[in-house]
Amino acid sequence: MAEIARRRPPSYTRHVEFVIEGLIRLCGVSAIIFILAIFVFIGKEGIGFLLRNVLPMLVSIDWSPTAEPPVYGILALVVGTLWCVGLSLCFSVPVGLASAVYLSEFASDRARESLKVVVELLAAIPSVVWGFIGVMILNPLLQKLGAQVGLNGLNGAIVLALMTLPLLVSLGEDALRAVPESYRQAAIAMGATRWEMVWRVLMPAAQRGLLVAVLLGVGRCIGETMAVLMATGHAVRIPTSIYDPVRTLTATIAAELGEAVRGGEHYQSLFALGILLFAVTFVVNFIADRTLRGRRAS
Amino acid sequence: MTRVLFLSLLATTACSRPDKNGGEADASRPVVLQAKGSDTMVNLIQRLSEEYAKVSPRTVVAVTGGGSGTGIKAIIDGTTDMAASSRAMKDEEKAQAEGKGIHPVETTIAFDGLSIYVHKDNPMTQVDFDTLKLIFGSEGTAAHWKDVGVTMDCGNGDDAIVKVGRQNNSGTYEYFKEHVLGTEGKFTSTMDQSGTQQVLDVVGTTKCAIGYGGMGYSNPGAKHLCLAKGKTDACVEPIEQNVLSGNYPFSRALFIYTNGAPSGAVKEFLDWSLSAAADKVVAEAGFVPTPKSGAAPAGG
Amino acid sequence: MSEPIIRCRGLSLWYGSFRALDRVSLDVKPGEILSLIGPSGCGKSTLIRCFNRMNDYPYVRIEGDLQVAGYDVTSRQTDALALRRDAGMVFQRPNPLPLSIRDNVLFGVRLHAPRTPRSVQDGLVENSLRAVMLWDQVKDRLDHDAETLSLEGRQKLCIARLLPLKPKVLLMDEPCSALDPDGIGAVEELMGSLRGAFTQVIVTHNMQQARRISDRCVFMLMGELVELGPTAQLFTKPVDERTARYIEGRYG
Incomplete structure (x- = not known):
């Protein structure tokens, strides 16, 4: 004991502790500062415009920021975004949750490990590559299936679904695995089949966790940019068919921000779109967070 | 990109x-x-x-x-x-x-020279500014190929025109708008691409598409149209000598x-x-x- | 002497290469309470789990002959779901499902008889909860989450949910080990009241409990059935010396 004490004098230890603690605190505080800074930056550029134009923005479907006079209707963009997200959930939720159930309840250890690698690989594919997949593979495929234009809302939705699948599968699997083993035993011991056990016990028990997975998937969909820019056809319109091209909020920002004159109305309008997106994803994540908290509390 | x-x-x-x-x-x-x-x-x-x-x-x-x-x-x-x-x-x-x-x-x-492109299977060979306005203008009435006198089947008997254009802050977009739709004019909903090559890629793979873009591009599935100013005018091919001579109505x-x-x-x-x-x-x-x-x- | 409801002959079980049961033979009579005692790891839980095929894992191998409520348990062709309906199990930790009290009681009914009319369901819920002496306590909050019950209440509910299926056998794997003394008393009282109506097999590490409630008692050691006899006799005049030593408290 005495030897150890001599080798590490208390003052030295105290200084090292102090420095490390300071660094950790700095990291934590800087994360908060960065987020606030981003918020302030986006807010500063766009909030004035948003407040001045909120009503015309919300009622018009015409987005012509470079026309004379410019029109900043975002209705079609909002509908386009929701359209893509909604359609993509129709694919990703059933498939994602089914895969999660398979991985957590039915797959052998070896199958699970290899499938998880595949899922992680899916997650590692960059957004632009998904865009290419939309353009090069889905585009002709959808045309063969009868779509006039291969780059359309459905294309974007499929790409989004593929992108959100890894998230849904891994979070869904976590949620299912968090269900106590005793529930499974109880159901099996009463003569439930594996499937009945999943459907009647696991699903209700993992409800919140699965909902969180879906909500985070929604957040991911709303925020996704590059892939939808390439796959959706990028046309401002209210879709009437799943084969109609659409345009999303994010794609609009990505396509136009580089060319808008800094400080101009068009530039500000894009930041206003940014605020809107920020607000929507914030609300979605907030709900997800509350849902998760609810689960922990109960 | x-x-x-x-x-x-x-x-x-x-x-x-x-x-x-x-x-x-x-x-x-x-x-x-x-x-x-x-x-x-x-x-x-x-x-x-x-x-x-x-x-x-x-x-x-x-x-x-x-x-x-x-x-x-x-x-x-x-x-x-x-x-x-x-x-x-x-x-x-x-x-x-x-x-x-x-x-x-x-x-x-x-x-x-700004070119008008259609799919290679499109029987159309020439187009004039008024027709373009009908197709691309927000007040335009041409939603189907039959509205501009072209018989097309894009699958399922449908012949809706797929309109492909450039992003609203490209020079090409401005240029087309000014010359075809007028300064006060507005586009109808188009598929806005981020470059002429992308316009051609969409047109080349979409049977019922029509698009505009720069002259120096090609795609095996697409062809350009001969362009006339008015319905009665003779059409002019988008080639160098016509641009330089000033005969091509769509050069800049x-x-x-x-x-x-x-x-x-x-x-x-x-x-x-x-x-x-x-x-x-x-x-x-x-x-x-x-x-x-x-x-x-x-x-x- | 009526036909045994559980008939077990030369039953052996291996977890991988570990032999957990060694040629166990025993008969359980209809309506009796049979307790399984023995030190930890003696195989008593493994044995009771065999009775409704809860050991269906790829690394488990079973040999011997086992008939439970008319089912040939070791045969692959046996309908395990039906077997589990007729031989219900209660676990060490109360494990009500994350559903309402009512839905917990009706869980098995919905699995095995999904078209049961609602009026019948209501009757089943009431009778089952009455049988486990829980009805008066929960009749006004049947739609509450089962997790809101006390541990004792939950364990009673776990027994209650087996009853609508009219099982022939209740298998209880240390049903009282998570309960406080009051809870233990209540569950034991309940088991006594179910005597005769159901055959009950109970695993317990509590010799006093085995003594209080069971008609007959089995002592197991290292996967082997050492002694089976009327409870009073096994505890007072054990035949086997190993039983005697265990009862005197020399193991575990």
């Missing part, structure tokens, strides 16, 4: 700006010139800079696209040496530049904007680009070189 490149380059340009407009103290040091703007012109300036490097090896022209608006924005913000634009600067933009102490000077570097000048009259390395580059030596390069890029007599051609 160019946009991603552009955004990442934007960050680096600010730190890589040696003095190019005068102080050429060290002749051995390479001079990097920034040229930014029109996607239509990226290809052109790239080729010019490659050829120019053979003449003047120490000059490097870094070319980035993003659209004419991007270039003009960059010259206003003072982040580029040359702005490439396929449209003239608007008064509003000039005022903004002056407000920041920038004095943009325009140099015509080449001419471009391509501009380089500099802050103040070009000087130093920028002036040397532009002078060379306008010289007869560069004509071949311009033509190869699919554009029309400036006439060397000094008289600008009509149109555009």
Whole structure:
């Protein structure tokens, strides 16, 4: 004991502790500062415009920021975004949750490990590559299936679904695995089949966790940019068919921000779109967070 | 794609700006010139800079696209040496530049013909401005090919026109809008692509599509249309001699904007680009070189 | 002497290469309470789990003959779901499902008889909860989450949910080990009241409990059935010396 004490004098230890603690605190505080800074930056550029134009923005479907006079209707963009997200959930939720159930309840250890690698690989594919997949593979495929234009809302939705699948599968699997083993035993011991056990016990028990997975998937969909820019056809319109091209909020920002004159109305309008997106994803994540908290509390 | 490149380059340009407009103290040091703007012109300036490097090896022209608006924005913000634009600067933009102490000077570097493209299976061979307005205008009534007298089947007996265009801040978009729809005119909903090549890719793979874009592009699935001004006028093919002669109704000048009259390395580059030596390069890029007599051609 | 409801002959079980049961033979008579005692790891839980095929894992191998409520348990062709309906199990930790009290009681009914009319269901819920002496306590909050019950209440509910299926055998794997003394008393009282109506097999590490409630008692050691006899006799005049030593408290 005495030897150890001599080798590490208390003052030295105290200084090292102090420095490390300071660094950790700095990291934590800087994360908060960065987020606030981003918020302030986006807010500063766009909030004035948003407040001045909120009503015309919300009622018009015409987005012509470079026309004379410019029109900043975002209705079609909002509908386009929701359209893509909604359609993509129709694919990703059933498939994602089914895969999660398979991985957590039915797959052998070896199958699970290899499938998880595949899922992680899916997650590692960059957004632009998904865009290419939309353009090069889905585009002709959808045309063969009868779509006039291969780059359309459905294309974007499929790409989004593929992108959100890894998230849904891994979070869904976590949620299912968090269900106590005793529930499974109880159901099996009463003569439930594996499937009945999943459907009647696991699903209700993992409800919140699965909902969180879906909500985070929604957040991911709303925020996704590059892939939808390439796959959706990028046309401002209210879709009437799943084969109609659409345009999303994010794609609009990505396509136009580089060319808008800094400080101009068009530039500000894009930041206003940014605020809107920020607000929507914030609300979605907030709900997800509350849902998760609810689960922990109960 | 160019946009991603552009955004990442934007960050680096600010730190890589040696003095190019005068102080050429060290002749051995390479001079990097920034040229930014029109996607239509990226290809052109790239080729010019490659050829120019053979003449003047120490000059490097870094070319980035993003659209004419991007270039003009960059010259206003003072982040580029040359702005490439396929449209003239608007008064509003000039005022903004002056407000920041920038004095943009325009140099015509080449001419471009704007082409109308359709799928190769489309029986249409020519089109006029009125028909284009019916198709692309917000007040236009042509939603189906039969509305403009063309019999098409795009599958399932449907013949709805798929309208493909450029992004609302590209020079091509502005140019098309001004000439076909009028300054007050507005587009109907189109699939807005970020470059002429993308327009052609969509048109080439979509049977019922029609699109507009620069002249120097091709796609095996697409063809261009012969263009007439009015319904009764004879149509003109979008080829070089028709552009230069002023007969092609859809040709335009391509501009380089500099802050103040070009000087130093920028002036040397532009002078060379306008010289007869560069004509071949311009033509190869699919554009029309400036006439060397000094008289600008009509149109555009 | 009526037919045994559980008939076990030379039953052996291996977890991988570990032999957990060694040629166990025993008969359980209808309506009796049989307790399984023995030190930890003696195989008593393994044995009771065999009775409704809860050991269906790829690494488990079973040999011997086992008949439970008319089912040939070791045969692959046996309908395990039906077997589990007729031989219900109660676990060490009360494990009500994350559903309402009512839905917990009806869980098995919905699995095995999904078309049961609601009026019948209501009757089943009431009777089952009455049988486990829980009805008066929960009749006004049947739609509450089962997790809101006390541990004792939950364990009673776990027994109650087996009853609507009219099982022949109740298998209880240390049903009282998570409960406080009051809870233990209540569950033991409940088991006594179910005597005769159901055959009950109970695993317990509590010798006093085995003594209090069971008609007959089995002592197991190292996977082997050492002694089986009327409870009073096994505890007072054990035949085997190992039983005697265990009862005196020399193991575990």
